């Protein structure tokens with residue numbers, strides 16, 4: 103099938119590459135000429151395992167192209183995916199300007215019937231706005247608004263495992279209108295996703311609004327689990343219980359399950375923070391206050407400071423003259439994404455207290471440098487206290503403590519003897535509970551996890 107993907111970010115690129123991999127003819131468009139230039143010179147603007155190879159393979163086969171040419175992109179696809187950003191507005195609601203602009207572009211250029219698929223995460227009711235924007239442009243040109251139908255097909259992939267998640271999804275959610283055009287769109291979506299349903303049906307068909315809400319419900323539920331576990335981990339610290347044992351104890355109940363029960367330094371990334379807040383705003387607009395989401399957000403905000411609180415308790419409030427090694431900067435492993443990464447808060451707070459920070463991350467350091475430049479733009483002296491090194495052991499050299507923020511695999515079994523020899527004090531603050539407290543004690547390492555106890 104001929105497919106256009108509007109927006110060549112995490113979701114657009116992965117969707118485009120994976121649909122091309124299934125034999126579709128895919129045209130990816132973006133308004134950012136730098137991104138398209140990188141893609142057209144054989145590069146990939148983001149780090150995502152397996153993506154580069156998949157893009158190369160499908161480009162070489164002539165099934166995948168990248169362009170900034172909007173008219174050509176609209177002409178190409180019978181199915182047009184909107185996969186542009188929906189960042190938080192100033193009041194926390196989703197900013198739909200990019201989605202609406204993409205819709206208008208479709209309306210300005212389309213001449214034949216199209217299925218418009220909203221893949222961006224958008225509040226309930228957005229498909230109606232997309233339809234209205236396209237209809238307005240079509241009407242201006244004397245064309246019938248009946249030419250298109252808008253489908254909601256939210257994306258559930260995780261960064262760092264995006265290609266795998268897209269190719270083998272837990273479910274595919276498709277929300278369609280019940281008009282004749284909507285029914286035709288449903289059939290086209292069924293055909294497009296048929297290869298992903300080969301071994302068993304994974305698609306849930308529903309109305310558009312339910313599909314839009316399903317996306318926010320999923321992210322809000324996952325965020326709620328994380329905040330719940332962070333609250334319990336902090337309590338475990340106080341009462342001397344071990345949150346890992348508790349996680350296993352409750353996860354074994356199939357009604358609860360093991361996933362997304364890891365306590366840590368709070369959730370980050372481009373999605374949970376903005377989606378929890380946007381869902382909350384949607385509710386407020388409809389006269390309801392979703393108190394549970396307010397609590398989820400408040401707990402998460404506080405959790406980003408939990409390691410700094412532990413460090414203060416151990417070293418005092420004034421950290422001048424102290425040096426901390428940070429392992430892991432990205433908001434999670436296997437990505438270079440630094441959006442809402444807890445590491446940014448932790449580093450700013452340590453520097454505020456006078457400390458020096460030497461950080462290491464396997465892939466996110468270039469991206470982190472841009473973020474630090476922004477975070478410290480009014481504080482050049484603070485920025486001078488943050489440095490990055492290419493080797494995790496170089497970061498810990500003469501550091502007062504090691505602070506683990508992201509659970510990269512490479513940090514799971516370091517050479518502890520070397521680590522001890524390099525550190526000024528054998529102290530580890532582990533924001534990801536990578537090590538066993540008992541083993542650390544036996545090694546003579548002072549170890550503080552999040553809710554961990556021997």
Ligand SMILES: NC(=O)C1=CN([C@@H]2O[C@H](COP(=O)(O)OP(=O)(O)OC[C@H]3O[C@@H](n4cnc5c(N)ncnc54)[C@H](O)[C@@H]3O)[C@@H](O)[C@H]2O)C=CC1
Pocket residue numbers: 108109110111112113114131132133134137185186187188200203204207221222223224257258259260261372373
């Ligand atoms: N990043 C993730 O893991 C996931 C993101 N989502 C949702 O998918 C949407 C996209 O997210 P990301 O891919 O992370 O965003 P991103 O910021 O990485 O990419 C968005 C791209 O859209 C481009 N763009 C903006 N307006 C455009 C226009 N009118 N025409 C063409 N291109 C345009 C931007 O230049 C940018 O390259 C968001 O709504 C997000 O919430 C959903 C599931 C997973």
Ligand SMILES: O=C(O)[C@H]1O[C@H](OP(=O)(O)OP(=O)(O)OC[C@H]2O[C@@H](n3ccc(=O)[nH]c3=O)[C@H](O)[C@@H]2O)[C@H](O)[C@@H](O)[C@@H]1O
Pocket residue numbers: 223257258259260261262321324328361362363364365366367368369370371372373374433434
């Ligand atoms: O809508 C989105 O964009 C995506 O948001 C999340 O994916 P992502 O943000 O890539 O990453 P996650 O693996 O969900 O992690 C999010 C944050 O939660 C934290 N987390 C995760 C799991 C856990 O048990 N504990 C925990 O603190 C991670 O460290 C990370 O900071 C969802 O998992 C995806 O299903 C969804 O499609």
